[in-house]
Amino acid sequence: MGWGDLGSFGEPSKETPHLDQMAAEGILFLDFYTANPLCSPSRAALLTGRLPVRNGFYTTNAHARNAYTPQDIVGGIPDSELLLPELLKKAGYVNKIIGKWHLGHRPQFHPLKHGFDEWFGSPNCHFGPFDNRALPNIPVYRDWEMIGRYYEDFKIDLKTGEANLTQIYLQEALDFISKQQASQQPFFLYWAIDATHAPVYASKQFLGTSQRGLYGDAVREIDDSVGKILEHLQKLGISEDTFVFFTSDNGAALISAPKQGGSNGPFLCGKQTTFEGGMREPAIAWWPGHIPAGGVSHQLGSVMDLFSTSLSLAGLRPPGDRQIDGIDLLPAILQGKIIDRPIFYYRGNEMMAVRVGLYKAHYWTWSNSWEEYSKGIDFCPGQNVSGVTTHTQEEHTNLPLLFHLGRDPGEKYPLSFASDEYQWAMERISAVVQQHKATMVPGEPQLNVCDKAVMNWSPPGCEKLGKCLKPPKSDPKKCFWPH
């Protein structure tokens, strides 16, 4: 989902009354970022509070490549990483993940081995369908074992776009919340649904209900579901004891537009890129009785802050033995303070850009290769900013491209290198980057090796369902990451 997909963020069809209401009752973050322009690394960053380049969710197979956890990935979340739910356990929290895990699907990466107490959902994204011969369909787990597979037991009709997955995930959330409220135990719910990822789906009751086609229908269903979750908290009388945060893991995938792609509002390009459209996200915090209603914050925020903020809410401190990139947002949320901190835009192993205040400096620019572009793969459809949305990897380390995101949110007008403004802004930014690079210790890259043998052929529990498939012989290779 993109920054521009919510009514509060300017989507012209304004189809998100519940999220808009959530914003009206809570606080809207306008300058909130994901840690990576695509799924797995973002989610790893959210749960570890650390940049993907630190927690291992990147590749060194080639320079500045987007990488994630497809079915044949060998890597996953290292045991050495401390995940938010592992830490929250110490404060008595019961932790549940509903939906897409995406931090590795091999046994050692199972979410219940990394601090979650419960899981209902899939280890990988739903896209496919696979044929269960060359490629197995993605399994859906309940806790330790699979209970079925997408397309077989959890239907997604690619023709009509109908699937009731979001409804199933919603019900699971409501039930978990009820259970926790009844048992009076504090809880952390990571509601990581995989709508609006292509192929986009929505439940029957939402199909055809938006101006935007299937994508808008899916947004409407998410909006409705968030509304139901908030309403549920209120009905149970625990809304003032429950902190809720809504955000996305990357910008709208414009490559799926117009039928299955969302909106990044006035920002440049989308998913897969380190332009604003790829990484600036819708973000709303809600906590009635604590957060002043109707707030708007320009605090630079990151999904990694949800790690630190959650720990703070639970009365815990972040681990002191490692670099944590997230910050505690509570002063921004509760007291309207602005904490000075940079945002780093990484693509794989490369820091492509950095934002300090309203300035963003690009050290590298790349949308995708000419080869891909010539085949119609376009991360910036209809947009072309000369020297910025480049189709070759362009290094600007010696003279970064600098934009003022206030006057120029669309990254169209680089500041003149000769201007005073460029000079003093870059002085400040250079110091930030220098410090960042000097202290950077990259983690062991987890997304380098692929092997068909590790796919979800025979997940735990498959034997009870007669759904075990025979894996091929192991043949590990360097994964191919084209962009």
Add this chain to the structure above:
Amino acid sequence: MGWGDLGSFGEPSKETPHLDQMAAEGILFLDFYTANPLCSPSRAALLTGRLPVRNGFYTTNAHARNAYTPQDIVGGIPDSELLLPELLKKAGYVNKIIGKWHLGHRPQFHPLKHGFDEWFGSPNCHFGPFDNRALPNIPVYRDWEMIGRYYEDFKIDLKTGEANLTQIYLQEALDFISKQQASQQPFFLYWAIDATHAPVYASKQFLGTSQRGLYGDAVREIDDSVGKILEHLQKLGISEDTFVFFTSDNGAALISAPKQGGSNGPFLCGKQTTFEGGMREPAIAWWPGHIPAGGVSHQLGSVMDLFSTSLSLAGLRPPGDRQIDGIDLLPAILQGKIIDRPIFYYRGNEMMAVRVGLYKAHYWTWSNSWEEYSKGIDFCPGQNVSGVTTHTQEEHTNLPLLFHLGRDPGEKYPLSFASDEYQWAMERISAVVQQHKATMVPGEPQLNVCDKAVMNWSPPGCEKLGKCLKPPKSDPKKCFWPH
């Protein structure tokens, strides 16, 4: 000002708390259009309820050219046109225009000859400055006579961007409203300030207060002023008797970006074009006690509807002796009804495009000429949609380019000509266009002839101020309209 310049419409710096509050208390129109992608024709359409091609605010000097009323224009609003204030007079309204008139500056076009009772403002836009030799500075009138000139008596500091014009226009509005409330006379106030037109200015108290630079400062000042006007109505106890509508006369002029240009949100291009960015406008109706708060309307609306809606509010009927293009929006505003009506996108003498429902068909495409474009004049900076943002005038009459503005608000993905959707949507649209063209009676074009002798050399009242200038010899020529 553009669609995307208000917080409610998704501007990322959310600098319009008062307009957002106005929307929260009133109704937001998301599909509201001006009648032309630039100033004079839009304003003529607003006041007459008629398309510029009917009321004469267009040119036939060349095909599909944008034309307006610079100082040397010979034409203006014809006496045969009936303006909103002329009609409102019959219902006892006192009518005032504050700010930019722009319907002709020669004596016969004076606003007080066309229904207004009072005027404080200028006949033309403030841009210049002129030197009072080759070109006179624009006069500022109070009612029948000039009281000074821009840059001389009404300072605009082009270096700092400081000018207190909006404050002067605000005070004038507050005073007029107080006077009318005291005299218990119904009133029509046309608050036609000329901020945010380039060169952009703001008062000292607003300079440097926005994230967006001078343009954002100007928006903040307008926002603050609207807030003060609404507050004034409430304090005087007449808010429930006063209908207020906020909108703009064209999309943000991206040619002035990034320093002096605004935002058209997710829409294509800007001012001067018939793409959405050029003609879709922010629009908010406010009438406490009558309009249900927090409404959102997808009614296709037009500035011309303000003519018909205002007449309806005053208990009057639109003139029956001519074609009126505006419709009464009250059913949409008060009862949430949707009235089926098309939107026509004209550029000069050509109907470039039409919107019916969520479909928009382009019969002609043009941004501007290669010649202008090569000189850096760009109405679509950073945007390039092949075959759509064309630099030659392209006719598509036989096979219009069709867009679905729900799925594709940015006009990036023309529907396939071979699709069923194209076939049935175009069938409906063709019928609408055929009827429109069959009954179209163009007015006498007013924007064909230019003559330096008609400039504001010696406006009425200049002699009292010693500010009369000697006009050159009359030398009427065809005006040159490059785009």
